[in-house]
Amino acid sequence: MAQEYDADVIVVGSGAVGSNAAYALAKQGKSVILLEAGPSVPRWKLVENFRNSGRHYDHNDPYPNNPWAPTSYQEGYLQNTGSFNMMPGMLKLVGGTTWHWGGATWRYIPNDFKLNTLYGKGRDWPMEYEDLEPYYTKAEYELGIAGSDTEDQSGKNPGKSYPPRSKPYPVDAEPWVYSSKALKDALEPAGYKIVHEPTVRTHRPYDGRPACQGNNNCDQVCPIGTLYNGSIHADKCQRAGVKLITEAVVHKITKGANKKIESISYLTPQKEEHTLKAKAYVIAAHSFETAKLLLMNDVANSSDMVGRNLMDHIGISMSFLAKDTMWSGRGPVQQATIMDWRDGAHRSEFSANKSALANPNPSIDMAREAIEKGLMGKALDERIKDTSSRWMYVYSFFEMLPDPANRLVPNPDWKDSIGMPGIKIHFDVDDYVKAGAEHAKVMYHDINNRMGGEILGISGFENHDHLMGTMIMGKDASDSVVNHEGRTFDHDNLFIASVGTIPAAGVVNPTLTAVALGIRTAEIIAKEV
Amino acid sequence: MIPRSGEREKRDQINENSKMMFSRRRFLAATTILAGAGMAFGGVPQAFAAGADANLVSLASFLSGKDVDPALVARAGNALNQKDESFAKAAAALSDFVSKGGFTDTDALAADPGFTPELQKTAQELLKALYLGYVGEPKGQAAHDGVLFVSFSQALAYGVTSPYTPIPSYSTWGSGYWAHLPTQG
Numbered sequence: 001m002a003q004e005y006d007a008d009v010i011v012v013g014s015g016a017v018g019s020n021a022a023y024a025l026a027k028q029g030k031s032v033i034l035l036e037a038g039p040s041v042p043r044w045k046l047v048e049n050f051r052n053s054g055r056h057y058d059h060n061d062p063y064p065n066n067p068w069a070p071t072s073y074q075e076g077y078l079q080n081t082g083s084f085n086m087m088p089g090m091l092k093l094v095g096g097t098t099w100h101w102g103g104a105t106w107r108y109i110p111n112d113f114k115l116n117t118l119y120g121k122g123r124d125w126p127m128e129y130e131d132l133e134p135y136y137t138k139a140e141y142e143l144g145i146a147g148s149d150t151e152d153q154s155g156k157n158p159g160k161s162y163p164p165r166s167k168p169y170p171v172d173a174e175p176w177v178y179s180s181k182a183l184k185d186a187l188e189p190a191g192y193k194i195v196h197e198p199t200v201r202t203h204r205p206y207d208g209r210p211a212c213q214g215n216n217n218c219d220q221v222c223p224i225g226t227l228y229n230g231s232i233h234a235d236k237c238q239r240a241g242v243k244l245i246t247e248a249v250v251h252k253i254t255k256g257a258n259k260k261i262e263s264i265s266y267l268t269p270q271k272e273e274h275t276l277k278a279k280a281y282v283i284a285a286h287s288f289e290t291a292k293l294l295l296m297n298d299v300a301n302s303s304d305m306v307g308r309n310l311m312d313h314i315g316i317s318m319s320f321l322a323k324d325t326m327w328s329g330r331g332p333v334q335q336a337t338i339m340d341w342r343d344g345a346h347r348s349e350f351s352a353n354k355s356a357l358a359n360p361n362p363s364i365d366m367a368r369e370a371i372e373k374g375l376m377g378k379a380l381d382e383r384i385k386d387t388s389s390r391w392m393y394v395y396s397f398f399e400m401l402p403d404p405a406n407r408l409v410p411n412p413d414w415k416d417s418i419g420m421p422g423i424k425i426h427f428d429v430d431d432y433v434k435a436g437a438e439h440a441k442v443m444y445h446d447i448n449n450r451m452g453g454e455i456l457g458i459s460g461f462e463n464h465d466h467l468m469g470t471m472i473m474g475k476d477a478s479d480s481v482v483n484h485e486g487r488t489f490d491h492d493n494l495f496i497a498s499v500g501t502i503p504a505a506g507v508v509n510p511t512l513t514a515v516a517l518g519i520r521t522a523e524i525i526a527k528e529v
Numbered sequence: 530m531i532p533r534s535g536e537r538e539k540r541d542q543i544n545e546n547s548k549m550m551f552s553r554r555r556f557l558a559a560t561t562i563l564a565g566a567g568m569a570f571g572g573v574p575q576a577f578a579a580g581a582d583a584n585l586v587s588l589a590s591f592l593s594g595k596d597v598d599p600a601l602v603a604r605a606g607n608a609l610n611q612k613d614e615s616f617a618k619a620a621a622a623l624s625d626f627v628s629k630g631g632f633t634d635t636d637a638l639a640a641d642p643g644f645t646p647e648l649q650k651t652a653q654e655l656l657k658a659l660y661l662g663y664v665g666e667p668k669g670q671a672a673h674d675g676v677l678f679v680s681f682s683q684a685l686a687y688g689v690t691s692p693y694t695p696i697p698s699y700s701t702w703g704s705g706y707w708a709h710l711p712t713q714g
Contacts, residue, residue, distance in 0.1 A: 215697065217698045220698075
């Protein structure tokens with residue numbers, strides 16, 4: 001008797017990666033079910049939630065935090081045992097965590113794929129830049145990236161566009177923010193290499209999205225739908241016939257014969273269990289949740305690498321008051337990027353870094369600082385105006401190396417309302433990053449001096465929510481979870497589409513790379529089902 | 530002396546009439562009753578009618594050096610009192626100190642040796658509620674920290690900077706405005 005399926009492919013997770021993978025499959029005529037643990041929430045409600053809360057500093061706050069699908073900030077859900085408090089801002093709703101992000105959509109450069117070969121550190125990718133380049137282009141056109149076709153994003157190839165690209169960006173680069181241009185003008189004469197950050201915050205209308213109006217709210221919620229998030233492709237999926245099931249928490253993966261996954265099961269908020277079968281399965285449920293799900297089911301883990309090798313772009317930052325007026329908070333939330341330390345021989349000794357100027361509105365923080373200094377009345381307003389007008393913020397990402405000891409596991413001591421475990425994390429910052437941070441601090445002081453500034457503070461290590469390595473990709477089944485296709489070594493019809501497969505972190509925001517990998521995986525699956 | 534504008538005097542008149550009906554220390558109750566009082570007087574905008582205790586409005590205006598919407602003061606007072614029920618008493622003490630001191634401005638208040646750390650703390654709490662738009666101590670990376678909402682777009686910090694930077698969530702200056710500094714400031 002022939003096997004009956006509920007769909008050709010089931011995709012778990014409706015974030016940017018899962019929705020793009022599902023859409024790529026649907027476009028090829030495949031029947032697809034897309035499962036999402038959280039609900040679907042219209043943008044206007046999220047914007048109202050934001051404006052009606054006093055907790056603007058908590059970027060998760062406007063979003064649903066359901067007892068069966070908690071966000072990462074739900075007390076107890078993430079428990080840390082290491083020296084670093086790993087607390088990414090994870091959301092659970094249709095569209096996923098890209099509902100709040102800066103929108104940075106970089107490509108890795110060719111050397112990032114050969115870190116071990118070139119610099120003797122970490123791991124190589126099981127593919128090269130050229131293998132992924134066509135999918136970077138597809139991802140950039142799906143997401144509508146605004147970027148420069150003339151700038152060198154490596155810091156090592158002056159005068160030419162780099163990395164190589166087969167098509168121009170779909171949207172040209174954003175007009176420079178005044179403060180970004182001022183930083184560029186102050187630093188470039190000293191040899192700094194400053195470029196536009198490629199962004200999903202399109203400043204021209206694209207694919208039904210309006211041009212950015214400079215609302216300066218990307219990190220909380222874009223009020224007008226300019227900033228891309230995964231819900232855009234979740235919507236496209238539905239128009240292309242994908243069946244989207246919300247509030248479906250996948251908890252069970254059932255193994256079958258011949259290295260195949262037979263079915264998956266999900267729970268509703270009322271704990272009703274539903275089981276679905278497909279020819280292939282793609283898990284794209286956030287790199288923490290995906291690893292947790294695999295570990296809960298003892299799936300894809302013959303290497304014992306699931307949940308291990310956790311890497312974030314752990315960073316530091318500096319705030320300072322420039323000599324001149326800058327008015328941070330006008331327009332895009334981030335843009336100018338310093339690429340001097342992205343690549344080079346130093347990667348054999350200490351971490352690379354990517355440093356950038358953030359551009360948030362500092363008024364509330366400046367007011368708090370002034371009030372706590374005892375200022376009142378006219379002096380208070382003058383201080384807020386003065387510091388807000390000159391405040392600047394530079395932040396850096398460092399290149400973590402994969403270390404199996406940096407890991408997450410399900411935490412049976414914490415349960416959500418449907419009995420699913422929390423997550424226990426052990427994470428330490430390695431010496432490679434610590435050494436890189438010292439070099440970044442030297443640069444910070446130089447930047448401040450060239451801006452005629454006054455340093456307010458340099459932070460300790462910070463989260464940046466780029467959670468790579470937990471389903472690490474490689475050539476060898478003994479030390480890797482997936483191959484270059486995203487296919488798990490243990491199960492021929494189980495694929496992972498996630499930043500969690502990235503084996504070498506580089507220093508750039510990894511979402512575009514994960515979307516490109518997801519589209520590539522989908523096209524491979526489409527040939528098989 | 531706490532400066533008073535003509536408009537504020539009109540609001541205070543309503544509040545004075547209402548004082549007979551409630552204790553100044555119960556901001557929440559006061560707001561509810563004042564809303565009714567406003568309707569009874571007729572012609573008074575609801576936002577004004579829902580204003581706070583007159584002394585708290587005057588105190589907020591004195592400490593910030595500007596007129597403050599009584600509705601904003603009421604929300605700040607409610608949140609502060611909800612967070613710490615001794616706030617109303619502390620605010621009354623500060624208000625009394627300011628009134629009796631005859632200070633011309635906050636510089637004079639700050640320089641007065643009688644402006645004790647306790648009074649300073651009360652002043653800062655009220656100013657924070659008005660300028661930051663919330664009451665409480667933020668806790669990062671936590672879903673719950675007990676911070677209470679006061680206002681978003683009316684937060685006085687944004688009042689200082691909104692001619693130069695948009696209040697996050699909506700700008701009305703058009704795409705590309707960010708390439709230049711604001712024309713004023």
